[in-house]
Amino acid sequence: MNLQSQEYEQGKRSKMTPEHLFTFRCGPGVSCYTQCCQDVSIVLTPYDVVRMKMALGMSSDTFLEKYTVVIPKKGKLIPLVILKMREDKDKKCPFVTETGCSIYEHRPWPCRMYPLDMDDDGTFRFISDALRCKGLAEKDPWRIGDWLVDQGMVPYDRMNTLFAGITVPLQSQDLDIDNPRIFQMTFMALYNIDKFREFVFRSSFLDRFEVEKERIEKIKRNDEELLRLAFDWIKFGVLGQKLFWIKDKEPGGPTE
Numbered sequence: 236m237n238l239q240s241q242e243y244e245q246g247k248r249s250k251m252t253p254e255h256l257f258t259f260r261c262g263p264g265v266s267c268y269t270q271c272c273q274d275v276s277i278v279l280t281p282y283d284v285v286r287m288k289m290a291l292g293m294s295s296d297t298f299l300e301k302y303t304v305v306i307p308k309k310g311k312l313i314p315l316v317i318l319k320m321r322e323d324k325d326k327k328c329p330f331v332t333e334t335g336c337s338i339y340e341h342r343p344w345p346c347r348m349y350p351l352d353m354d355d356d357g358t359f360r361f362i363s364d365a366l367r368c369k370g371l372a373e374k375d376p377w378r379i380g381d382w383l384v385d386q387g388m389v390p391y392d393r394m395n396t397l398f399a400g401i402t403v404p405l406q407s408q409d410l411d412i413d414n415p416r417i418f419q420m421t422f423m424a425l426y427n428i429d430k431f432r433e434f435v436f437r438s439s440f441l442d443r444f445e446v447e448k449e450r451i452e453k454i455k456r457n458d459e460e461l462l463r464l465a466f467d468w469i470k471f472g473v474l475g476q477k478l479f480w481i482k483d484k485e486p487g488g489p490t491e
């Protein structure tokens with residue numbers, strides 16, 4: 236059995252680790268090129284939105300309005316944010332062109348991962364096969380871990396791990412929150428980073444919370460740093476983690 240058929244056979248199993256080998260190549264030469272960029276459901280994380288709106292040079296407000304569908308989940312604080320496909324019969328992604336993805340350097344996590352997906356336990360499985368995704372019939376050998384690095388996954392994994400620090404504890408809870416403001420503020424902090432920046436700098440946020448000067452300088456300009464602050468703020472406000480210090484309540488000490 237050659238490497239390709241051997242690993243493809245292995246790849247049919249789920250629970251692959253980063254050490255697992257597979258064969259794959261995608262690019263303009265494959266006959267199915269860009270076919271996976273239509274009629275597909277792509278769930279966006281907060282970091283995906285930051286990167287995509289950066290690629291497009293637009294505000295997060297405009298990006299959310301123009302390119303996403305937000306679907307509330309009953310009893311859950313955080314909705315699903317889905318990339319909106321074009322509304323014609325092909326339902327193509329708004330960013331696909333004949334020559335590929337127009338935001339390739341900033342494409343979202345699921346597009347980097349395809350044709351693999353990662354399960355909650357951190358193992359990998361194929362979500363396509365060599366009949367539909369011809370790249371899986373190519374002979375270029377990859378170790379999954381190396382392939383993920385090649386796909387630019389490192390910053391995505393870093394930020395999505397921080398996001399999971401919110402979503403995983405919330406998964407098991409049906410929240411009894413009836414104040415719509417909490418839903419709005421959570422969504423703004425996670426997904427509408429430009430509005431969250433306005434909130435931090437134009438409300439009493441910095442008068443109420445201790446934030447180091449160095450961090451304040453970083454979040455003025457850096458969306459990734461600001462998103463880290465947003466994650467901390469949600470963990471503080473919703474999960475009760477002592478990541479913020481209130482200035483006037485207990486100077487020098489954590490808030491209850």
Ligand code: SF4
Pocket residue numbers: 271272273328329330331332335336337338339342343346
């Ligand atoms: S964002 Fe890019 S890679 Fe992802 S579906 Fe759209 S065109 Fe394809």
Ligand code: SF4
Pocket residue numbers: 260261262265267268269270271272349350367368369370371
């Ligand atoms: S289906 Fe597979 S080989 Fe074809 S364009 Fe998509 S990822 Fe590439």
